[in-house]
Amino acid sequence: MPVVMDADRISRTLMRIAHEILERNRGVEDLALVGIRTRGVPIARRLAQIIQDIQQRDSSRGSGGEPAPPKVEVPTGSLDITLYRDDLMRYPVGPQPVIRHTDIPFSIDDKRILLVDDVLYTGRTIRAALDALIDFGRPKSIQLVVLVDRGHRELPIKADYVGRNLPTSLSQSVQVHLMEIDGRDEVEIQES
Amino acid sequence: MKKDLLGIDDLSSEEIYLILDTAEAMREIGQRPIKKVPTLRGKTVVNLFYEPSTRTRTSFEIAEKRLSADTLNIAVAASSVLKGETLVDTAMNLEAMAPHVIVLRHASSGACYLLSRICKSRIINAGDGMHEHPTQALLDAFTIREHKKRIEGLKVVIVGDLLHSRVLRSNVLLLTRLGADVWICGPPTLLPTGMEQFGVHVSTSVDEAVVDADVIMMLRIQQERMQGAFFPSLREYFNTFGMTEARVARARPDVIIMHPGPINRGVEIASEVADGPYSVILEQVANGVSVRMSVLYLLAGQKED
Numbered sequence: 340m341p342v343v344m345d346a347d348r349i350s351r352t353l354m355r356i357a358h359e360i361l362e363r364n365r366g367v368e369d370l371a372l373v374g375i376r377t378r379g380v381p382i383a384r385r386l387a388q389i390i391q392d393i394q395q396r397d398s399s400r401g402s403g404g405e406p407a408p409p410k411v412e413v414p415t416g417s418l419d420i421t422l423y424r425d426d427l428m429r430y431p432v433g434p435q436p437v438i439r440h441t442d443i444p445f446s447i448d449d450k451r452i453l454l455v456d457d458v459l460y461t462g463r464t465i466r467a468a469l470d471a472l473i474d475f476g477r478p479k480s481i482q483l484v485v486l487v488d489r490g491h492r493e494l495p496i497k498a499d500y501v502g503r504n505l506p507t508s509l510s511q512s513v514q515v516h517l518m519e520i521d522g523r524d525e526v527e528i529q530e531s
Numbered sequence: 532m533k534k535d536l537l538g539i540d541d542l543s544s545e546e547i548y549l550i551l552d553t554a555e556a557m558r559e560i561g562q563r564p565i566k567k568v569p570t571l572r573g574k575t576v577v578n579l580f581y582e583p584s585t586r587t588r589t590s591f592e593i594a595e596k597r598l599s600a601d602t603l604n605i606a607v608a609a610s611s612v613l614k615g616e617t618l619v620d621t622a623m624n625l626e627a628m629a630p631h632v633i634v635l636r637h638a639s640s641g642a643c644y645l646l647s648r649i650c651k652s653r654i655i656n657a658g659d660g661m662h663e664h665p666t667q668a669l670l671d672a673f674t675i676r677e678h679k680k681r682i683e684g685l686k687v688v689i690v691g692d693l694l695h696s697r698v699l700r701s702n703v704l705l706l707t708r709l710g711a712d713v714w715i716c717g718p719p720t721l722l723p724t725g726m727e728q729f730g731v732h733v734s735t736s737v738d739e740a741v742v743d744a745d746v747i748m749m750l751r752i753q754q755e756r757m758q759g760a761f762f763p764s765l766r767e768y769f770n771t772f773g774m775t776e777a778r779v780a781r782a783r784p785d786v787i788i789m790h791p792g793p794i795n796r797g798v799e800i801a802s803e804v805a806d807g808p809y810s811v812i813l814e815q816v817a818n819g820v821s822v823r824m825s826v827l828y829l830l831a832g833q834k835e836d
Contacts, residue, residue: 419556422568422598422828435829437549438556474565 340514344503346524349486352502353382356484357389359500364451367394369479371414371450375468376439378457380417381519382486386455387413414450416443423467447476457515459485462496487526489513535647535654536826538663539704547705551673554818554825560597561820571600571831574631578604579621580657581612581637586792586816587657587666591634594823598831603630622646632827635659640697653830661695661756667791668701670822672709674815675746678787683710688740688782690772691750691799694721695757698791699750703729716740717750718772720761737772744782748789749774749800765798774800779809787811 344352364370367390374383394411419439421427427435454468465483472481486502491509507513507528516525533541542550560566576595580588588604595602605625607613612621618637625633632653635643640660647654658664672682679685687706693699693715703726706713713731715722726733734740741747752768762768779786788800788810796802805812 422560422570427570427831435831438553438828440556441559470569474567475563 340527340529342525342527343505344487344526346518349502349524349526352486353385354389356500356502357386357393360386360453360482360484361390361393363482363499367391367411367413369449369451370453371416371445371447372453372455372484373416373418373443373447373468373472375454375456375464376417376419376441378515378517378520379455381517382457382484383415383417383453383455384519386453386484387415414445416445417441418443418454418468418471420464420467420471423471425463425467441471443475447472447478449477449479452478452481453484454481455484457486457517458513459483459488459496459498459501460491460513462492462494465496466494486515487513534830535643535656536665536830537643537647537654537656539665539668539701539708540663542665542705542708544708547669547672547709550669550822550825550829551676553829554669554673554821557597557824557828558818558821560824561817566597567599568597569599570828571595571598571631574600574831575629576600576602576632576634576827577625577630577652578602578634578657579607579625579636580605581607581618581635581642582658584636584657586819587636587664590816590819591655591657591666591823593820594827597820597824598827600631600827618642619645619649622650626650626652631831655826655830658697661697661700663701663704664697664791665701666819666823666826667698668705669826670815670819671698671702671748671789671791672705673818673822674789674811675787677814677818678811679745682706684712685745686712686714686743687746687748688714688716688744689748689750690716690737690740690774692721692752692761693717693726693750694723694761695753696750702748703731707731714740714744716772718762718768737774737778738781741778741782744786746787746789747774747779747782748791749794750791751793751795752798765795769798769801773798774804776801776803776807779804779807789815792816 372383372387374380390413391411419441421436421438482499484500485498487505488501489505489507512529514527516523518524592602630652634655634657636657637659640662642659643654643656707730715731716734716737790812
């Protein structure tokens, strides 16, 4: 099972993505992150932390003897898209997928939302996430952040920020492991 | 899970916990600005209620609508049942129009089993005779777990018209299955025989039974099902078995008071208790929607036979 990204690589990649986000959005104003369950959530949280740290460092750089600037907070939420899936009632063969909590503790109206997921594949998860998000309000914009893009899109969905492009075949699967859930940071490709 | 929800009897404890955990996620939907998800879009759900209902029927209807289902409420009093159409014929006629789910409340115990054998639709029991009312027991468990964080080991006391109560039977099955210490209490005339076999303590003294209770559940006197004199008068019943503040004081200080509704003030429960700080009666109603959404979601994807 080849490891295509190790912990160090993942960490640098997230750092790079955070800088890209700040560059393209010219700062953190109105920015909010929403991680897609399950593994999009820790990635979103890490990105929020990195973004906050960068902003904090930059704004305190020129302060000299002045008091420390107020702490920058980027609101972060988690989204479970199970109920919006397009395959729920189509192939009734057994137990329904388990639903986890959605927690978006802020209004998304007029915010620039960064949707975060670990792997972008067919694009159907993102389609479901967009439908779910629109039910919560009217954001100013939605951008997509993914750690891995493995190709094989079935819908016209594109990521704005990609950690790593990983061309794969349909017989392979991409497994993302994260410290918060699996106890280690690793991306590996498996043959099914 | 099986195709239908006919009773707690058919559910394992894992399935019960799955329903409760899913209901937690469903509850969050009721807090959103748009309280709807597209999960049951295009599916038809028929609410076939042969007995009157406020809470259960509206609760099911809201749950169905939140999942984007198309709901159909059949008010039996305005239907061909008045012309003598049997339950089986009513169901088969409905089935011809292919509803996804039929929610049935009926005065005869076992009516839901009958329908489940002949209908392809998924059947949810909303109360059959004196037999079971599974979604009520599930929402009761949900409410208890919310306040007490667990069911196992709690002392739960159920007081009232035990003989005619389907809520009692479903609750006894569920609570004992999840390891609670269940006490049932009522006048001897309203106490079914042999209840000890279900693993519950039986008492005819409410003052004794409620000592150190974690949960007190009151059941309504079901006068509409009584064909005989079970106690001298309603006031006498209240004096001997009614839940008063004095009796509540004998329970644990963090006790919760529950009632499936509708309440008869001054009969099984005093107004001060029903409206008091320990009462979670209205929360039960709110939780009913989440639990029913959970059941609908979990049943909906089952394989079509």
